[in-house]
Amino acid sequence: MKKKEDRLFLVTNDDGIRARGLEALIEVVRPFGEVFVIAPEEGQSGMSHAITVKHPIRIRKVSEEEGLVRYSSNGTPVDCVKLALHKLLKRKPDMILSGINHGSNSSTSIIYSGTMAAAIEGCMNEIPSIGFSLLDYSPDAKFGSVVKYVEIILRRALEKGITEDTCLNVNFPVNSCHKIKGIRICRQNKGMWKEEFDHRTDPQNRDYYWLTGEFHNLEPEAPDTDEWALHHNYVSIVPVHVDLTSYRALDQLRKWDIESG
């Protein structure tokens, strides 16, 4: 394992440079090495793996002190990671940490998540990466009860390493009445968002819509899923990869008898 003074962490999020969850993550990471932060200037929730190609990207140095530099950017979380890796950092970071997100990224919510997209981008660049999320959407969310687990997971990841082509999706439960029970290694739960649109009319009498929705768990009784773990007050860790191939479906597709040439 590398010495602390040789380690470089890249830290980002999708809630923006001023988010409490980002500060909580920075505080946990600092004792482990040098920290380079680049996060969106404003919140970028729901941006998924979007990249900015239609307008110029700008960056701003926010602060600099011993072992900690902070930048912000008008880009997406994935833009932030790309900027750091390919423009701002002189060497490859040892690990990319994203979060702590204000809100859940468990189950299929991962697909929409800017926080997890940043971790996935790290993984695509062959850098061990972890995304952390707390099941509390409030800007005032309290991270005090979960930083202990961030540290446990970070320490273990540095010791043991993360499987190649994989990053980790870590979610923390929120339950003010009960203490967190422990940590579970899980698979991604099967679930979907049942969307609704709040239909309104503006002062010029034109229609507009706000996206709203409710998560439906399609396998609430499956104890090996992240949703089950979180619902039962465990921290969930799902190993995530970027190969979207459904190997199960390959066989069915071959029966289409459509291949030729």
Add this chain to the structure above:
Amino acid sequence: MKKKEDRLFLVTNDDGIRARGLEALIEVVRPFGEVFVIAPEEGQSGMSHAITVKHPIRIRKVSEEEGLVRYSSNGTPVDCVKLALHKLLKRKPDMILSGINHGSNSSTSIIYSGTMAAAIEGCMNEIPSIGFSLLDYSPDAKFGSVVKYVEIILRRALEKGITEDTCLNVNFPVNSCHKIKGIRICRQNKGMWKEEFDHRTDPQNRDYYWLTGEFHNLEPEAPDTDEWALHHNYVSIVPVHVDLTSYRALDQLRKWDIESG
């Protein structure tokens, strides 16, 4: 199999309502059933699975004729699918078709793709979905040589069905000198974008950056991948699912001995 008059297709893209590729797709689909189009007002390339939560979404009816309605929206491709499914359509479509994209969505490019995000959103809503992309980024790309294959694949998908929780990522090669050789069922190639940033200074002497990049194929000799098929002038079909769990990594993670409670 349903009769033509009972079938409803939802068609979208990420290049916008005026894109040639969208028109090419509409023309192929029309003989198979009723077509409902909703596409972004402007191009939304690189938007991945982004959803709009910070500003209101608006829609506009573009045209209406027998068996074909066109809407546009200021939202992302995924917003378009959500609007259609949860607000605009009176019944669930039989299939969602996205594209034909101007540019490749093979290998890991799928992660950044708005075209494929729309198909994945369909799959998450338990609707058979296919994304089509042509390896030509030009707005004037010629789709004449590939519409035949869109029709073959569409016909087979209607006959045979698509495996549950799976959508299809179809890419077409571009090679003006040689005819397309046929169709291959493939897995997602392992590759990555090596990014660079074009650093410029604006008239007010402020720095800004444009994202550029080059794709690196990490397994150019693997004949079961989409990249190989496309490079050898085949149409590639990759079955794609939304479970990002790396089952291979679950075992390694369990050896961390971090589970408790």
